[in-house]
Amino acid sequence: MKIPVVRDILEANERIAAENRRIFNENRVFVLNLMSAPGAGKTSLLERTVDTLNGEMQIGIIEGDIQSSIDAARLSKKGVATVQINTDGACHLDGNMIRGAFSHLDLKSLDLLIVENVGNLVCPAEFVMGEDHKVMILSVSEGDDKPLKYPLMFRESSVLLINKIDLLPYVDCSINKIKESSLKINPDLTIFEISCKTQEGLIGWYQWLRDMVRTSS
Amino acid sequence: MHELSITQGLLQIVLEEARKHSISKVRLVKLRIGELTAVEPSSLTFCFELLTKDTPADGAGLEIDVVPIKLKCLNCWEFFETRDASFVCPACSSFNTELITGRELYVEQIEGD
Numbered sequence: 001m002k003i004p005v006v007r008d009i010l011e012a013n014e015r016i017a018a019e020n021r022r023i024f025n026e027n028r029v030f031v032l033n034l035m036s037a038p039g040a041g042k043t044s045l046l047e048r049t050v051d052t053l054n055g056e057m058q059i060g061i062i063e064g065d066i067q068s069s070i071d072a073a074r075l076s077k078k079g080v081a082t083v084q085i086n087t088d089g090a091c092h093l094d095g096n097m098i099r100g101a102f103s104h105l106d107l108k109s110l111d112l113l114i115v116e117n118v119g120n121l122v123c124p125a126e127f128v129m130g131e132d133h134k135v136m137i138l139s140v141s142e143g144d145d146k147p148l149k150y151p152l153m154f155r156e157s158s159v160l161l162i163n164k165i166d167l168l169p170y171v172d173c174s175i176n177k178i179k180e181s182s183l184k185i186n187p188d189l190t191i192f193e194i195s196c197k198t199q200e201g202l203i204g205w206y207q208w209l210r211d212m213v214r215t216s217s
Numbered sequence: 218m219h220e221l222s223i224t225q226g227l228l229q230i231v232l233e234e235a236r237k238h239s240i241s242k243v244r245l246v247k248l249r250i251g252e253l254t255a256v257e258p259s260s261l262t263f264c265f266e267l268l269t270k271d272t273p274a275d276g277a278g279l280e281i282d283v284v285p286i287k288l289k290c291l292n293c294w295e296f297f298e299t300r301d302a303s304f305v306c307p308a309c310s311s312f313n314t315e316l317i318t319g320r321e322l323y324v325e326q327i328e329g330d
Binding site: 001002003004005006007008009010011012013090091092094122123125126127147148150151152155181183184185186187 | 219221222223226227229230234238240248253254255256301302303304305312313322323324325326327328329330
């Protein structure tokens with residue numbers, strides 16, 4: 001017997017993500033899913049962002065890591081509401097894990113919730129969690145061929161932060177090549193060239209966040 | 218290795234559909250997977266064999282139809298397949314294109330008795 005099915009394999013996750021989205025909207029919190037390879041600078045970006053914008057807006061953070069709470073400890077020192085998720089081996093966060101985590105946060109009091117995904121350039125791009133936008137970081141030390149090798153994350157993201165530009169004199173990486181190949185995959189991508197270390201270029205990112213939070217509240 | 222979570226979703230659908238149609242032994246599962254998804258067919262097959270053990274889908278074949286990335290140019294209406302991860306229209310160089318196929322990730326059919 002042949003049974004036509006035609007059902008999306010990710011339907012369960014997408015249902016939960018849609019429900020998360022409804023809850024985020026109800027509480028007027030703007031939610032970002034921050035993704036990158038390990039070591040590209042997600043936690044450093046969050047530290048800089050919190051230092052600059054906390055006070056101006058209420059920020060909450062969900063930290064996703066396979067193991068440890070090192071990142072959450074780094075951020076909670078800054079006085080922002082931080083929840084740690086340990087995925088125990090899973091290479092990405094999904095709607096259900098986020099749901100478990102945000103129940104520990106007072107969403108009503110937040111303007112901005114940033115979810116730091118597990119460091120990985122492949123898997124996280126496939127799973128929605130109810131976010132408003134996906135934001136990704138690519139650091140120049142990873143090489144300028146990454147958009148071609150991992151097109152899905154570049155396609156799904158609204159913002160690309162090219163980090164560690166202070167290292168450009170020491171690495172073989174062309175920023176123009178990154179921008180050109182990323183825009184071929186996703187012409188709507190907003191790109192910022194930044195260094196979390198020297199803080200160069202971060203002003204544009206902060207402004208993007210301010211504009212987004214303002215229009216969503 | 219997110220193929221494991223994807224396979225869990227897949228297996229849930231297969232077992233639900235089998236129950237719904239009173240199939241006690243699933244013989245074949247047909248999937249459509251777009252080239253733009255981050256799914257590796259061989260990992261998926263491995264996970265499927267692992268997770269179906271002692272279920273009505275134990276031993277079922279997995280047939281994966283890989284769907285190419287196809288786009289439509291919204292400027293000149295050209296249909297094209299991507300080369301080198303470029304989503305730009307090869308005919309008129311427009312960036313204004315729409316993805317038609319390549320993001321599929323679904324169960325198309327199951328067979329069994």
